[in-house]
Amino acid sequence: MSDFMLPDIGEGIVECEVVEWRVAEGDVIEEDQPVVEVMTDKALVEITAPEAGRITRLYVDKGEIAKVHAPLFAYEAEGEASSEAEAPQAGPAREEHAEPGPAAPSVAPAPAGASKDFILPDIGEGIVECEIVEWRVAEGERIAEDQPVVDVMTDKARVEITAPEAGVVHRLHVAQGEITRVHAPLYAYLPEGGEAVAETPVPRRASPAPPETEAPRAEEGESRRGRGPYGRIPAAPAVRRLLREHGLALSEVPGSGKQGRVLKEDVLRHLERGGDETAAAVSAPRTAEGRAPGAGEPVAGEVRVEPLRGVRAVMARRMVEAATTIPHFQYGEEIDVTELLALRERLKPRAEQESVRLTLMPFFMKAMALAVREEPILNARLNDDASEIHYLPAVNVGMAVDSRAGLLVPNVKGVERRSLLGVAAEIQRLTEDARSGKVAASDLKGGTISISNIGAMGGTYAAPIINAPEVAIVAIGKTQWLPRFDVDDRVVKRAIMTVTWSGDHRIIDGGTIARFCNAWKGYLEAPETMLLHLG
Template sequence: MSHNFLQVCVRYFQACNNVHASQPKYVCLLGYPSFKYSHPHRWLKTTAAQQGQIVQFKLSDIGEGIREVTVKEWYVKVGDTVSQFDSICEVQSDKASVTISSRYDGVIKKLYYNPDDTAYVGKPLVDIETEALKDSEEDVVETPAVHHEEHTHQEIKGRKTLATPAVRRLALENNIKLSEVVGTGKDGRILKEDILNYLEKQTGAILPPSPKAEIVPPAPRPRDSPAPAPLSKPPVFTGTDRTEPVTGFQKAMVKTMSAALHIPHFGYCDEVDLTELVRLREELKPVAAARGIRLSFMPFFIKAASLGLLQFPILNASVDEQCQKITYKASHNIGVAMDTEQGLIVPNMKSVQARSVFEVAAELNRLQTLGSAGQLSTSDLTGGTFTLSNIGSIGGTYAKAVILPPEVAIGALGSIKALPRFNQRGEVCKAQIMNVSWSADHRIIDGATMARFSNLWKSYLENPAVMLLDLK
C-alpha cells in the first residue's frame, strides 16, 4: 500500500503540555511503530481535525433586560489568534461596562462593528475560524493527568460549558479548567461559588464567602426580654380609584402652564443677606400692628422689586403670542403666588410704584384673607405684570419658577436661614441668608439685564436705608 494512503489511527493527544515519549513498545500503525509511555495508559474516544470552519460569535444576553450596547473598544483585530476566555472587546450598556470574552480557540476573521457602534444582543459580534470536526471517532491513548499548575484552558469538544463572562474570567485568573468544575446552577451552569469551592479544595485556601451567601446571625436576645409579639395580618386596603374633572383654578393653571412651555426660560440665582432687614422688621412690627397691619418680609420684597422695575422696565413688559411686539407696562401690578385649598392662585396688587411699604402690607393682607376664603375678584386675579413666589414659606432653598404669560419674568424666594458668613472685617458672624431664583423670557431679556436687576433688588434688601432714598 502506498505511503500516501496509510491511515493513521493514533495521534498525539495533548491536554496541556507536551507528552514525553520513550522507546517503542507496541505497534498500532500499519507498518509504523507507536510510542510507549513511561506510565499506565487507557483508551478513550476523540475526533480528528479537518480544515478550519468559520463560527459566528454572537453577543449573548448580559442581563438586566439590556438588548443593545455600545462597542467601546476592541482588544483584537482581524488576523489575531485568540484562545478561549481571551478578551475580545469592551461594551457599554446604560448600566455598566462589560468585557466580552471568547468562547473558542481560533483566528479572528471579521469584526462586525466599529468603536462607538451599537451592537444588539443575539447578533454576530465577530467571526472566528476554529478547528472543524468530523464524525468519525478513533482510538487514542490518554495521557495521565498532569499537575494542576500545568493545566491550560481548553474547550471540551461536544460539551457546552455554561458560565457567565464574570465566572469565566474568575476561572481564567485562577488557572482553572471549567471542564473540571461541577456546576450547581440551572442546567449545570457553573456559578461563582463553584469556582471558589473548587479553588479552596485545590489549594486549601480559605476564601471569603460570597456576599450573597453570607448570613448574619441575629443579635443575642437577653433572657429576661419578652418574646416578640407575633406579626399581625397586614390591613386589607379596600379603597377604589376615582376620576374627577379638572376645574376651577386647576383648569386655569393647565392653560397657563401649557402656554408657558413655549417660553425659553433663562434662570439666574443669587443669595441675599437679610440680616439688616430682619432687624428693621422687628423694629417696625409693633408700629404696623398698631395700625392693624401684619408686617411680613413680602412687602419689602415687593417694594424693592418695584424700585428695580423703574430702572429695568423690560422686566415689567409683555409680549404678544407671536413675540412680535413688546408692551412696556406703566403700572407695576406685582403678583404674589399663594397656596390655597382651591389650588395655586396668583392675585396681584395694583400700582405698587405708588404705594408705601405699609400700604403694600395692607393690600397683601387683604389679598391673603380673600384668597384663603376663595373670594378673590376677577380684578384681583388679572392684569399682573410681574410675579414673586414666596415658596420659602413652605420650605426649600432654590426653585425653578415658571413664567406666567404674557409676563416676561418671575422670582422665587427661598426660606431664610441663619448661616455663618464673613463680615467686612473678615470675621465669621451669623447672617440671615435667603436665596432667590429668577426666571426670564430669554427671547427679549438677556442674562446681563436679569443679573443687574437682581443686584439692584438685592442691594435694597441688604441695605434698607438705601431703599428709603429711592422711595417716592
C-alpha cells in the first residue's frame, strides 16, 4: 500500500480544501483517472491517480483542509499483494495523517507483510526541502536499526538519515541528485519479519511512464496527440507546474508518453524550440530516454543551465534580504600585525604538539571577544520589529568558509570562555566539517558577530554584507609588508593588514564602530596585552 502525497499545486500554496472525491474507498482506479477536486486560494484543481490500482483509504474528508506534502489518500498499486489489514479504515485512521508533525523519523503506517514508507522528518528549523547527496543503501539491501541510509544536503548543512528499524529496503523514491520535501516519502522498506513480499516487484510510484519508441498505432493516434481515456491531457503535477511557470497551456505541448502523456522532456524541448514544435515531432524517432536523437548533446556556444539549490540558494535569498533591509555603512582601518606574526611563530610548535594548527584567526576572535566588553552593542541584535536591542551573553564568532556546497558561516561558541588553543582547535574542526559538507546545523546557528577572511584568497579590501540578524561583520584583507615610519621617523618594514567593517546603521554609528575597532586593533598590535584579561 502506498500513500499519495498532495503535490505542489501552485506557487506559495501550502494547503487546500477537498471539494469533491471522485472515488470511494475500495474503488479500482486507472492511471491518470481524476480522483479528487481541491480548492486552493487561487483555483479549483483536479488531482489524478499516479498509477492503476485500488483506493484503500481516504485520509481527508470532503470539506476538510489538506496540506501540501501530506498524505491525501492511500492506494494499492495494480499487482501489489493485498491483505486484510489494507482494508479501508474509517474515522481515527484519517486523523493520524491530517497533520504530519515534526516528530522524527516518521513512517507511514502499513499492513503486516507490506512495505512502509519512510517519511522525511523535520531536519532543521525552517527547512522544507533538501537534495539527495548519496544513498548508502540499494533496493533489496538489508538494513539495521539506526544504520545510515542516505545523506541529504539542506540549505544549511549535510544531514545523515538513519533507518528507524531493521528490515529490507524495498524502493528508493527519490534519485540521487534530486530534490525531496520534508514530510514526503523518501524510501520504502519491509520491516524485519515482513521480507517475504520483497520478491514481488512493486511499480515505482511517481515515476514517469516510459516513452514510446514505436510509431503509434492508428487507433492510438488521437490519444497520443493529447487526450487520455478520461478526455483530458495526462501530465504529472510537476509537469503542470513547469508549464505554469513558463505561461504555457498543456494543450500547446505535444506529449510523447503513453496515451499522449506530456513529459518534462516534452516541455523542455518545446521551450528550446521556441514553442514552434509541430505534431510531426511527436512521432519522430526517440532514444531510450525519450529524447530526439542528439537532444542533450553539447552544442558550440550553448548556455549551460544549473539550478540554484542548497546553500547557494539560501545565500542568494539571505544576501538580498540583508542588503535591502539593513542600512549598511563601512569603516576601514589598517592594523600592524608584525608583533602578532612573531608571537604566532613562537607558539606554533606548542600548538602542533597538541595537533592544532595555529593561524591568525584565533587571535582575531579572542581580541574581538575582549573588545566586545568595551562596546557590547557590537554583540547585540534587534528584535523582529526593531523596537528592542538584545545584548547577547556569549560571543559566538562566525567565520566565512568557502566550501564545496557554497559559502558557509559556522561559528565558535563562547569565544570569551575558551583558551586560545581551544579556539584554534574549534576553528580547525569547523573548517574541516564545512569543507567536507558535513557541518552540523547547530554549528551554523547562534552566531553573534562574523569575520570574513578574504585576505586568505588574496583580497585587500572588501565591503561585506552583514550576516543577519547580526549587526556587524569585518572583512580581513591580506597582510602586506609595507614601509612605515617608526617613532624616530626612520622607514621600517612592517606587516600591514587592512580591515573593513560593515555595521547596521540602525543601532551602530561611526563613533561606536571606531571605538570598537580601536580596542580590537590595540589587542592585535600588542598581543601580549590580551594576557591581562584572560581568566
